[in-house]
Amino acid sequence: MNTNPSPLHMRHCLLLVVFLVTSLVPGRGQDWLFGEDGARSFPRLRPGAGDVIVLTYCVVRGQQTDVYVTYSNDGGSSWSDKSLATTVRSGTIGLQRQPQAVLDNEGILHLAFEDLRAGASSIDAWYCRSTDLGVSWSEPRRLGAPSYRDFVSIAADSAGHVYVSYLGNAPSGLPTEARVQVFVSSDRGMTWIEPVVVDNIPGGIACECCQQSVDVSPDGTVAIAYRANVSNVRDIHLVRSTDFGQTWQPAVKIQSGPWNINGCPSTGPKIAHDLTGATHVVWRDARDSVGRNVVWYAKLPANTTEVPQNIDLSSARAENADYPDLAVTADGKTVFVVFESGTGLQSAVSFNSGETFTLRTLDEFVRSNAWASAVLRQTGGQPFSVWQATRDGRYDLRYDDGTSMSVQSDSDLHGHLRLTSSGLEIDIDEQVTVSISDPLGRLHVREHLAPGHNVIQALPRGLTFVSVQSANGTVKTVRLLRP
Template sequence: MGIRQWMILLTMCTVACNSQEKKIQVLSHAAQDASCPYLTTTADGKTVISWVEASAGADTGTLYYAVSDDKGKTFSTPQQVPTANGILPHAENMPKMVFKPDGEIIAIYGVEQNDPRNKYAGRVFYTRSLNGGKNWLPAQALVTDTGSYDQRYFDIALLPDGEAAAIWLDNRKDVDAEGSSLYFAVTAGHDGFKQEKSLAETVCQCCRTDLYTDGDGGIHIAFRDIINDSIRDMVHMVSTDRGASFSTMNRISADNWVVRGCPHTGPAMVKNKDGMHFTWFTMGGGEGVYYCQSADNGQTYTHKQKVSSVPLAKHPQITALADNKIMLVWDEPVKVKNAFNSRVGFQLRDGAGKVLDTGLLTPDSVYASYPVIKGLDGNTVLVAYTQREGELQRVCCMRMSE
């Protein structure tokens, strides 16, 4: 059944006043600038959406989150994470949360570094709650080595044993070449992240990384690598021993995109019964959002397939549903009169990757960007994104079910 036949339920969104406004639940505060939505779940399976709120005109903001115990139909009153502030909003470097089975919550976020060695440098901090969000410990730096002055584009995931893993891009490297190093660390009980180690060097320094744990305990990492000094293609590596070792990185697609710049659009991946599924943006061998899969855990990959017909479609995300289908979302520009808006597109595929439906989730009349997606059950997904209204932005969330 195609998504066009699904019932779309707007559980929270901000749009211009219209006859449907009474059906809209707004989670962010009306006078605040909200962005960077992220979707996750609590240890007992409740749906969580987090985002950043900043005062109008402010450069930095604070983390908020809300919880749904009815699969995204309604959400709790937004809760502030008081120790996660000074956040520099960046949708490719969005704050993220993880809920450990032992009751600990970790919120991780980026701030500006203001370092003369790199005007774009940032730092990553995290804060923890040991009692379900009632109280939060002081924020602490993810990296304490003074040789590290730039950490960005992090991700976090829960491991099968209940600990959390994190990856991030770091300036520390042993080679004199462009790019960052990819670092990895794991929590140790309630003592925070420990035993960091470098996994790769000459990684594209400005694209989102993706950390994913599959149902078999495998830890997957995808990122944009710098190959032969100028090619910026997506690579994948996997660990089957809780991160003690990782496979050699493999390109998911030999796009051979030669670019000496920062694409600012990272990869996404998910696993179902048929294998791993990937989506990414490239301008090598074609321009736009692409998809491929791997049935052998990253040893080989299928030839890439174009997802959106719009060349400048970017920022893809992907999820798996309990019925083995997968769904992708992305944003793409659309010309409206003499200006450009941005809209969110979708694609539904069956478990083996065959396209079932492709379409749009937002109208051309609004500016919607940076979608994130999470499967809730066999026939329900939740899509969150940022929507611009005048000088401010709002976080929107769309629940779709059969």
């Protein structure tokens, strides 16, 4: 077997290095991912090789939404120029529907998304790719003949295979019988075989409007996690393929307690693999034995089929937890999960291969529509997360890079603030920037303050958020109510 890289492979690797080194621009600030004002939303992070991170996000323009892709090769410290990949109908994004891009080992960007295009009778799965790291994109193409296809997910392996999984009609064509299906390309997205139905629980189908998630382990095993529907028992299952998606093993149940619900809960799982082949899964359910929304984590070792231990990540700190995402280091020792809740955006991190987790609040002011997404830097294992928050009355992307919290609610800050008849008095021992916003994120005041005693007189009435940014970029935020 010839193990020397081919000239074509070397050319792609050189192209990847050149673009990643020369086209990056600095990420600015510790509060918002991009320094300029914007209306960015629906972020999705996916890891690449080393410390490469791919970010897909959207800009809504009325009935149309622009889909952008950018990437970082230094764990999120700097980002490439944004690349407009495609435009979709705005109504095709939401409830876990979102475009998502992955970068393969040859430097090709692959983008999968849902759209309802002119002349179509239903939402469908679409795909485009870029062979020059976003300088140009192929014309979007529908995957397969026109049909109902929804809730897409995408993954790529190191051997040229690209997988796009989705929920679609049953082979009989009945829209009420959703099935998990997958398109496979063996030539990096140039051509695609006919889709294969992969969910195979006797007497069951897929939950009709819950996102499913596809990922590839380092040994090439493909796994798809999804929520099943067996007479309204809607539990999380996993299917695996060891022959590049041609055949699929019987479904493995991941959820250890049943959830009976007469209706779709509109929330599905996310998965990731480590070098041991273990599959890490996160999801939300309100199983019968608990009766409330809980975010759960489980790890399924390679080649095992027993129901894994389910670990409750949310109950100790958060209510109404939902929409988790996760990332895992290559060695499987660090597991990082983000999820939204009624007590703010939360993170849970484990440094012992998912046995125990430590929780913290990333953003207490974002309690829904966060679209939080997470990756882990493979160098050092530091987490990087992005989510959707309100900025001056519009959505934009906040982030946390694992070294300094982008949004921090700190009770110690209250000791430096006093509401008086003169306004908001602030005593500080360093130079800071103070920003005061209303509950919609609209900025009312921004002042640069010197060390010592300061008074801000233009404090709006009612509930306000006061953020104090120090010279090192850390932002601490508290809520104040001025009568």
